[in-house]
Amino acid sequence: MKSVVKMCQVSKVYGENETEVYALRNIHLDIEEGTFVTIVGKSGSGKSTLLHVMGGLEKPNSGEVIIQDISLYDLKEDELTILRRRQIGFVFQFFNLIPSQNVYENIILPMRLDGRKEDSEYVEDIIRMLGLEEKKLSYIDELSGGQQQRVAIARALASKPTIILLDEPTGNLDSQNSEEVMDLLKISQRRYNQTIVMVTHDAMMANKADRIITIEDGQIVGDQHV
Numbered sequence: 001m002k003s004v005v006k007m008c009q010v011s012k013v014y015g016e017n018e019t020e021v022y023a024l025r026n027i028h029l030d031i032e033e034g035t036f037v038t039i040v041g042k043s044g045s046g047k048s049t050l051l052h053v054m055g056g057l058e059k060p061n062s063g064e065v066i067i068q069d070i071s072l073y074d075l076k077e078d079e080l081t082i083l084r085r086r087q088i089g090f091v092f093q094f095f096n097l098i099p100s101q102n103v104y105e106n107i108i109l110p111m112r113l114d115g116r117k118e119d120s121e122y123v124e125d126i127i128r129m130l131g132l133e134e135k136k137l138s139y140i141d142e143l144s145g146g147q148q149q150r151v152a153i154a155r156a157l158a159s160k161p162t163i164i165l166l167d168e169p170t171g172n173l174d175s176q177n178s179e180e181v182m183d184l185l186k187i188s189q190r191r192y193n194q195t196i197v198m199v200t201h202d203a204m205m206a207n208k209a210d211r212i213i214t215i216e217d218g219q220i221v222g223d224q225h226v
């Protein structure tokens with residue numbers, strides 16, 4: 001199978017001298033196309049850092065991150081921005097939704113920024129599956145935390161990216177909603193052969209993935225194919 005994400009000898013250090021923290025230590029990782037991977041580990045183990053470095057948002061101190069044969073941090077900043085916009089869907093804890101735009105506009109924003117027209121039938125499909133039909137024209141601050149989280153998920157899925165990176169995407173959702181989100185991600189993964197990497201502390205969710213990677217102290221200490 002084809003490799004979509006590759007990390008070679010990746011290390012990330014924050015601070016210096018006595019405040020130095022090794023968030024990632026010599027990470028090697030190869031993720032195949034179409035796989036659903038979950039990343040688990042204790043608080044502070046390096047999960048979010050791994051996702052940021054993998055998604056081209058934070059440059060590592062050493063090592064290489066390769067997305068579909070392109071070495072991310074060799075790119076110029078504007079090339080990296082374009083690659084991120086076209087290939088990667090992000091769902092992070094701070095949703096980065098735009099308050100002055102409504103739900104629908106927020107969902108299609110990455111495609112508009114890229115000068116692309118959305119597949120409106122597909123966007124409507126996602127909105128329906130995420131239970132947001134009645135909120136389509138609402139502004140972000142009129143939504144609950146869980147609804148905002150679902151808008152962020154819809155936005156990540158809407159452009160059918162090759163890779164979807166999610167950091168605790170169901171943190172604000174109850175267990176039924178969390179399961180629905182997991183199911184939706186799996187449908188999208190299969191339909192578009194997407195690669196999904198999701199940080200979670202929820203064992204039930206982790207177990208629904210194809211592969212579970214455990215991080216401890218910035219290192220991969222477990223890698224289980226389910």
Ligand SMILES: Nc1ncnc2c1ncn2[C@@H]1O[C@H](COP(=O)(O)OP(=O)(O)OP(=O)(O)O)[C@@H](O)[C@H]1O
Pocket residue numbers: 014015021022023041042043044045046047048049050
């Ligand atoms: N911007 C930063 N500056 C300094 N230290 C940081 C920064 N970001 C993360 N760290 C440190 O790096 C380590 C890994 O953090 P990271 O957020 O990746 O962990 P995590 O496993 O995602 O934690 P959580 O589950 O609590 O979100 C921690 O010790 C953290 O304090």
